[in-house]
Amino acid sequence: MPLDKAIADALHAATTATLTTVLLKKGVRRSWMRGPKAWYNAGDRVVGEAFTLRFVPMREDLATPESWASPTSTRAAIEAMPEGAICVADAMGVEDAGIFGDILCARMRRKNVKALVTDGTVRDGAGVHGTGLPIWCSGVAAPASVAGLTFVGWEQPIGCGGVAIFPGDVIVADGDGAVVIPKAMVEEVAVAAVEQERLEAWIMREVERGVPLPGLYPPNAETRARYEADTTRG
Incomplete structure (x- = not known):
């Protein structure tokens, strides 16, 4: 079966740097x-x-x-x-x-x-x-x-x-x-990569407006709450 187009498109929008991070979080260290x-x-x-x-x-x-x-x-x-x-x-x-x-x-x-x-x-x-x-x-x-x-x-x-x-x-x-x-992980990695790219784009905007890194990257609970609120507002 060919690779599902929606999954392929999601992966195509993600950098390899993002994908290695997602895979690392899922326990795959060598990718x-x-x-x-x-x-x-x-x-x-x-x-x-x-x-x-x-x-x-x-x-x-x-x-x-x-x-x-x-x-x-x-x-x-x-x-x-x-x-x-x-x-x-x-x-x-x-x-x-x-x-x-x-x-x-x-x-x-x-x-x-x-x-x-x-x-x-x-x-x-x-x-x-x-x-x-x-x-x-x-x-x-x-x-x-x-x-x-x-x-x-x-x-x-x-x-x-x-x-x-x-x-x-x-x-x-x-x-x-x-x-x-890994073939068995493709769909979950694609979904996680989309969210990781969205989160990192938001973090970059925060960096550009002068927010310091501690608590921002990686985001603590307060930062993640702000991110989710901003995402909900669109």
């Missing part, structure tokens, strides 16, 4: 991925379900150019990606082997994949930028993936940037990086 940065065509926030790819360390008998034609290849994985998904690739933080280049990114863009998020690198940087595919990665490197990695499958649980990601979890990525929301 922000180390490594992926807004690199190519990543000026807008993206929201979508995770389609996972998994690499392991390079092994000489398997990580060969011939493996690109294998049924278990990044090419086959791309063909399995549904429209609207966000491809999340566990590249183990390897930075000297680009997992995708311009042709593969162009195909993902043509299939309406929303974005690529990886703790690894891409190659063919100028061409990748030209595809228009939004990419969060750790950088760019000329060598191909098989120079340092072996691709082993897709739609499996992975670890990307120190975070556990399961197929169908929801990814939100913006200028501050990429965050994963």
